[in-house]
Amino acid sequence: MNSTIKKTTKLIWPLIVLGICSGMLASCSKRDQAEVSENGETKLIFQIKGIDEGTVAVAKLEMPTGKTNEKELSHPFALGKEKLVTTPTVDALVSMEVIKTQGMSAKKTVVRNAVDTLNKTAIAPKAALTLMPSGIKYRLMVYDQSSTTLIKDVEAVSGTNPNIQVDGGKTYQWVAVSINEATLPTISNNTISAAALANKDVIYASGVITANVGENYLNITFQRKTTRLDVDIDSRGIFGGITNFESLDIGTGTGANFTSLIRSANFNILTGTWSGHTAVTPTANVSHITNKNTATDNFVKTLSVYTVIPAGTTIAANSLTLKPIFQIAMDPYVHIQPSNTNVKTRTYGDNNTYLSFSNASFAPLAGDQYRIAARMIESPLRVAGISWARADLYYDSRSGALDRYKFRPDAGSYHWILNSNSMDTEKNGYWNWMSLTPTGTPGSGDPCALVYPAGLWRMPNLNEMTTLVNREASLYQWPNTRQDRINAIYGYSGVNRMWPLDEPQPASYGKFNDYSDHFMLMFNGYRNLNGGLSSSRMTLNHMVKATSTGSDNREVYVFMYYQTSAENGTAGLALSQRATVSYFDSVTPDLPWQHSSTQLLSLTKREIASLNKLQGFNVRCVRAQ
Known part of the structure; x- marks a missing residue:
């Protein structure tokens, strides 16, 4: 009986050994995916500890007089x-x-010199470690001691702990690399190409371990390589x-x-x-x-x-x-x-x-x-040494608006107000004198100063607006328009007065449309004391369309009013001018070069006028610095 058992055992053991060897060869012949868990006496168990973030800048907060303790706050310098x-x-x-x-x-001198120069409150930085986000892939590779033979190549995912079977008593070199994404770059001849790593967050770790029989735990701390x-x-x-x-x-x-x-x-x-x-x-x-x-x-x-x-x-x-x-x-x-x-x-x-x-x-x-x-x-336009905003100020009254004080995206077109942002920007562009909202209390503040970033713009003073009064201006017209014809927009023509710039802008100056590449002010009427608009582009457009047909002309007055920060007793001071225009409700010109049959008939002299502070006029801001 014992003889039979011994013979059977002798036959079985070679088969078991052969099966184990075949399994190990098969395991080493392919790249393992994600978590690797194998049975054996000796294992390397890798755990992601985190990503070394080096040293984080720390600022010293000054304490009130009489306090002896100092607070420290993690803060960039x-x-x-x-x-x-x-x-x-x-x-x-x-x-x-x-x-x-x-x-x-290693960097103490360079960094501290910068700190001493630009941030007197900075003190010694502190070390930091962050966890690797879940779902990030990394490649784990185990080599023999000489780094010439690859023992194991594993594609792992953060949140799993790869278990790799090795021989106890031997020394191994290991490396881990990732681009901190859910994908992995290709490795060829132990190298990842520059093209594969362009604008990638490369993190890396490596080490050497002598495996003891049993379970060997390794904590991986990645270092950033970019x-x-x-x-x-x-x-x-x-x-x-x-x-x-x-x-x-x-x-x-x-x-x-x-x-x-x-x-x-x-x-x-x-x-x-x-x-x-x-x-x-x-x-x-x-x-x-x-x-x-x-x-x-x-x-x-x-x-x-x-x-x-x-x-x-x-x-x-x-x-x-x-x-x-x-x-x-x-x-x-x-x-x-x-x-x-x-x-x-x-x-x-x-x-x-x-x-x-x-x-x-x-x-x-x-x-x-x-x-x-x-x-x-937004870059300004310079006229007579003064830096002017490109377009008028308006108030964004929509619920949830990030900023209330803005410049119109265009200086000369009236169609920008038609249902493109579900707000009555027409009325929101007429301001009481020095008020913080269009219909706010006169003298309550400078609305230009609240344009983001606050303090960079301001209302024009009397001298600056007087410069525009005295400086020669011309009628703005599209190219090839002659005489005193005014450009038509769907049958309505807007009058814009244009001042020459100190430095003519090249064609490549930004990507502004033609209106905003010129400094111009609009004849756009005003808000009267009853709260209605008079001679604004929209009200004139509706009126002209309702009263003129065919070849009928309609002569109307249009007004230019722009607020200053100056006052004269109880009145505010504003730039003022009136134009008489013969409107023609047609987009078909009499002659090809006219572009429209609407004509500017006459202009009054531009002046600075004393006007009621509760009337709403347009505002064009200037740079405060």
Whole structure:
């Protein structure tokens, strides 16, 4: 009996050993997916501890007099104080700050110098660790001690703990790599290509372990291998939510001397090093876009850009530049003539527009994170050395409006008010003298000063408006229109008076329509003491259409009134002028070059008039700085 059992055992054991070996060979012959769990005496069990965020900037809060304790608050410190920059297409208030840094001991001199210069309240940064979000894929690879033989290649997902069977008593090298997304790049010859890592958040970890018999637990702490630049673009000062980004570039210098800081490179997973740095096309830098917060919705976007900056790079003081190109929604949209089109978006920025920063010198490292902020502001038009807003001020009374005080998106068209934002912007563009709402208390405040960002604009004073009174102006007309004909819009013609600019704007000046590339004021009537509108474009249009047919002409008065911040006793002072116009209700001109048969007959002299403060007039703001 015992002899039979021994013989049977001798036959079975070779089969068991053969089966185990075959199973191990099959397991090692393919890449494992997600969690790996194998039976065996020795296992490597990997757990994700988190992502090392380096050191987070900390600011010291001054305590009131008599207090002895100091409070500390995690807070980014400034590398560039906010300043106003002007460009041919758009202005901006720009600033820069450090969110976190890696290797504070190695960077102490550079960072602390910046802190001492720009933020006297900053103190030593503190370390931070964040958890990896769920659903993020990472590749885990285990090699023999010499790193020449791949033992295991696992595609894992955060939230799982891969278990890898190995031989006890042996030493292994392991690496883990991810782009912090739900996908993984291809690895070829232990290298991930620069093209696959352009604008990617590369995180990496590696180590060596000698496996003891049984379960061996390893905590993986990922290190960030790229520098992160968060760019906040705020469009509240150009009065439309952001609909699209065409491109973004960050670098140093301008024009032919511009050098982009956005780079990619080949990544060696065994050494954790970069090689072969290459430029990244600016259109690839707009793939990580979020709303900064729910309160500002599409008006403030954050673009996160990941770059591989070569080691040893130092950004010189006052050399950083930003080049965003994006579109906003026109709110309300503008009806353009003579093309007869509705323009619903406007583009800001181009390849020749640079926003320059007053930054301190800094040396970015892998794992650093910086915030670059640009609060975009509509650029003014300069007449006689005065910087004027391009269009009139109006009050956005809609429920939930982020900002109440805005400039119309167009200086000369009246069709922008027709049902494009469900608000009576016609009446909301007539203001009592120095009132905080259109029909508010006269003298209660300067409404221009409340245009975002507050304090950048103001009401024109008496001297500034008098400059327009005395300066030569002309009738605004479409190209090829002659004599005193006025351009027609669906049978109605609006009178605009235009002043020459100090510096003529090139055709590439922004993406404004033709009206807003000229400084013009409208003959748009006023709000009378009964609250009704007199001689406004809309009321005249309805009146002319109701009373003139065929070849009948109708001569009417139209008025231009614009408030100043000055007063004369109980009266406010405003620019005033009257025009007499012969309106013709037809879009068919008598002659091809006329564009319409409506004609300007006469003008009174422009003057500064004393008028009732409770009458509503148009407002054109000027720059306060």
